[in-house]
Amino acid sequence: MPTLFSALKASALPSWQAYTQHEFVRQLGDGSLPGEHFIHYLKQDYVFLVHFSRAWALAAVKTDRIDEMRHAAATVNALVNHEMRLHVETCAARGVSEAQLNATEEAPENMAYTRFVIDAGLRGDLLDLLVALSPCVMGYGEIGARLAAEAGMALDDHAYGSWIATYSGAEYKEVCVNAEALLDTVAHRLIGLDHRASPRFGDLSRTFKQACELEAGFWSMGLRGA
Amino acid sequence: MPTLFSALKASALPSWQAYTQHEFVRQLGDGSLPGEHFIHYLKQDYVFLVHFSRAWALAAVKTDRIDEMRHAAATVNALVNHEMRLHVETCAARGVSEAQLNATEEAPENMAYTRFVIDAGLRGDLLDLLVALSPCVMGYGEIGARLAAEAGMALDDHAYGSWIATYSGAEYKEVCVNAEALLDTVAHRLIGLDHRASPRFGDLSRTFKQACELEAGFWSMGLRGA
Amino acid sequence: MPTLFSALKASALPSWQAYTQHEFVRQLGDGSLPGEHFIHYLKQDYVFLVHFSRAWALAAVKTDRIDEMRHAAATVNALVNHEMRLHVETCAARGVSEAQLNATEEAPENMAYTRFVIDAGLRGDLLDLLVALSPCVMGYGEIGARLAAEAGMALDDHAYGSWIATYSGAEYKEVCVNAEALLDTVAHRLIGLDHRASPRFGDLSRTFKQACELEAGFWSMGLRGA
């Protein structure tokens, strides 16, 4: 039986590809992305992480299973107490201060995705929320792995080598493996093992597709620049 | 195929009976309930209706199906713009002013049930919320019908005849028929037609059982008096 | 003391004007808006109304004051049980069936605004939610009044005369008067009478400004067409 994530991806493949193979990603991969566009992306991504963390916190609200709570709680904690600090350092290295990050005006494409995810969680149950979150978590892993493979050994000299190294690294791979497993655990107790046979599969697939399209919109915003 | 409500009731019958055949109900039915206990119940029921209406409003938040929204919206509107006004009149007739109603200190048993329902909706999806709401809606209908049958033609002289008439009347019967149908519509799209085969049936039954027990706790609070 | 709405509008005037004096509005007003763009707008507006109604339902969840609940409940009920039926008729008259309306793919600019509003309500309190809702409610009133004044007596022959008549009419004026009053009632109990002296005024103004910008984005989506 394929994982729920595989089934969702297969059901919305064009949207998945439009997101993971977006022009922004291509330029990130070959290093041709203008530096100021990357900085624009980093600033927006900082605001994104705030609301993405809120969405993961909502996941902990939406379960009473201790193992699921542990996963969600550890994710929120890692995001706000570690990843966001790293993000601040990365930005500082590129001349963007924490004060500038906090003063970033959130772009509409940024709001659209995170608020859609949070509302998916408010409107539905934990599975709806995790499905809406999954394109971000899993997509970055797929993108990181592909860009790393394309760049070969040359990450040290790559303009965006550090970004690629992060999302192709062992630590992020584990994040993806665990997120895929959590999705299956939650799916198991809410829709059973035969995902496509569930009356909810159509809605879940639609949520997944919309989330991919909103992610693609985020890349387009990055490409357009500030 | 039985309705989801029937399946839930069958799965938690002792709790359902402890609620619908509670001593408070028996005394209400034979008219032996002391008047001050009834007034205590009416005051608490007023506060109950505030949070019960909030729970039905949450149902409208938790769907994007227009028919489901219409049902929930009409219910909230009927509750706050009609039923609660009637409640105020009933209390006024018994010497309890609207100011006294609004000053009622909510009993813990009262809080326990309504907040449990609202949290079931926040934590889960629309089906979890409706299942938590259903013992109240459907139980009053079953109680009303039974007490009316027991009282026979003598409702006019019955101390609580007006209460019994309300919950045994055609209008309230229609509320119950519609609520049972809404539950099945929502169950159909979220767990399919074979309710007991759903991996969620155990959790739904537990929610239903807890809600019955909290309703029984509400009656015990009424019986104990202020 | 000015109303909270006036204070917010004054604090975010450029964003308010960019929304209420948008090119889409200008073309709607002089009748030059291409018919297919109007139909695109109507379809998106139908999906908008679904989530806008959910946001008003959330307002009823977020209070225990019976008068505030009554206002919110009546609004949701009017939206889903009356306005959306009218919307279906308007669309039918222009050759768009209810099935087509329900099959509309929600544009990202559409999602961005409604989900932002709902999240403002989840994250904050009733005042945050109402402030995020207010540009839509009040802006349509201001736009309707201005376009009606500009069109003079010629609404019957105007391509969009019915739209303008709706939002400049006495009924919609009352909606706006009541919404402005509700905002002040809620502000009174949550931040007091001197709105600008509240430590929350900066955040409320930011929410208001973002909502105006997301509304302007909605018009831009309408102008771009399907």
Place this chain on the structure above:
Amino acid sequence: MPTLFSALKASALPSWQAYTQHEFVRQLGDGSLPGEHFIHYLKQDYVFLVHFSRAWALAAVKTDRIDEMRHAAATVNALVNHEMRLHVETCAARGVSEAQLNATEEAPENMAYTRFVIDAGLRGDLLDLLVALSPCVMGYGEIGARLAAEAGMALDDHAYGSWIATYSGAEYKEVCVNAEALLDTVAHRLIGLDHRASPRFGDLSRTFKQACELEAGFWSMGLRGA
């Protein structure tokens, strides 16, 4: 200027005392509490921690201030990934297995408090939520300190010495200091520095009082036994 917590405690002192000086606490302090009542309490407290953690996760949903998110996220993580594991060990040492803990039927007094807190957060803003959480966090600190002072050096031989040591220890003191500071930070940005002058003080005090009473109900449930 006193802290918000001091102001709330002063405004609801009889309820605060009924909670912190409850008969259950007295028996815990002098060691006279029957062992099976303590075990009953421990089981219910385990279920309590599940929903208490969900409430803290909701706090992270209800802010976009990174420092506030960090506090809430660290608290949830500490609760589910550390404190609940300790709780499992404590119970195991008293012959209660993790399976038994997970099978505990949640008492109504238990539900009443945690669901009240979560609903305070859904209905209001972050301040409403933190105020509802504060009697639990701060009350255990005050109780722990008092019982430790009363027990003197004799904690090693005390039947409940380990419980008293936990809640009188330096680590828990720091939890309380930080929670009191978070409450003031959030109050500062939402109601300003003069807490009692805020139009919300009455509502906040009522929430605090209700939370104290529900905590007292939890002790009564513990005293009554299974």
